[in-house]
Amino acid sequence: MPQIRHSGTCDAPLEFTFAYLNDYRNATTWMFGLTSFEPLSEQVDGVGATFEGTFEVKPVKLSSIVRFTEWEKESVITFESISGFANRSRWRFIAAGPFRTHVDVLFGYDLPGGLAGRALAKVLEPIVTASIRRSDATLRREVATRWQKADESGIF
Numbered sequence: 001m002p003q004i005r006h007s008g009t010c011d012a013p014l015e016f017t018f019a020y021l022n023d024y025r026n027a028t029t030w031m032f033g034l035t036s037f038e039p040l041s042e043q044v045d046g047v048g049a050t051f052e053g054t055f056e057v058k059p060v061k062l063s064s065i066v067r068f069t070e071w072e073k074e075s076v077i078t079f080e081s082i083s084g085f086a087n088r089s090r091w092r093f094i095a096a097g098p099f100r101t102h103v104d105v106l107f108g109y110d111l112p113g114g115l116a117g118r119a120l121a122k123v124l125e126p127i128v129t130a131s132i133r134r135s136d137a138t139l140r141r142e143v144a145t146r147w148q149k150a151d152e153s154g155i156f
Contacts, residue, residue: 002108002109002111002121002125003106003107003108004106004107004108004128004129004132005104005105005106005107006104006105006107006132006133006136007102007103007104007105008102008103008136008139008140009096009100009101009102009103009140010100010101010103010139010140010143010144010147011099011100011140011143011144011147012099012100012101012143012144012146012147013095013098013099013100013101013147014074014093014094014095014101015074016101016143016146016147016150017093017101017103017143017147018073018074018075018093018101020142020143020146021077021091021093021103021139022045022077024037024038024039024044024045024049024051026142027053029138029142030135030138030139030142031131031135031138031139032057032130032131032134032135032138033055033056033057033127033131034053034054034055035054035055035056036052036053036054037051037052037053037054038051038052038053039051040052040065045068045071046068046071047068047069047070047071048067048068049067049068049071050065050066050067050068050082051065051066051067051079052064052065052066053065053066055085055131057127057131059123060123060124060127062084062085063084063085064081064083064084064085064086064087065081065082065083065084066079066080066081066082066087067079067080067082070090074093075092075093076090076091076092076093077089077090077091078090078091085109086109086110086111087107087108087109087110088107088108088109089105089106089107089108090105090106091103091104091105092104092105099147101143103136103139105132105136107128107132109124109128111124
């Protein structure tokens, strides 16, 4: 399984950053190429929450159903595919001061074997790497902007 690790720091407290990432309704806002991410059950967080998602960056369109397999409030979210495009992500959250959060992600995916798998790998790897970098930049911007608005309004 190819794996890609990426780390970044969000300018918002741990509790706020975790809540933003944990809310599935925000996923298509910050995750580059994710065109849909919908719950398949009433449970929308914690171990067992299940979602169907579609990732599309021309010329690639991949769908999968993922389930949260590890979830600890303000610490970690892990999900793994149970059908479709085989993938796994683990998101770790660490306070980096009172108003900053370090986010570390490890993303892995499986491809079919043989010639088709090698051809798909050549197309997919640069797309996934670029997607993770763009997603990180968008995530940090979205979290910082929303935190600033919430802090100014006293809502959070």
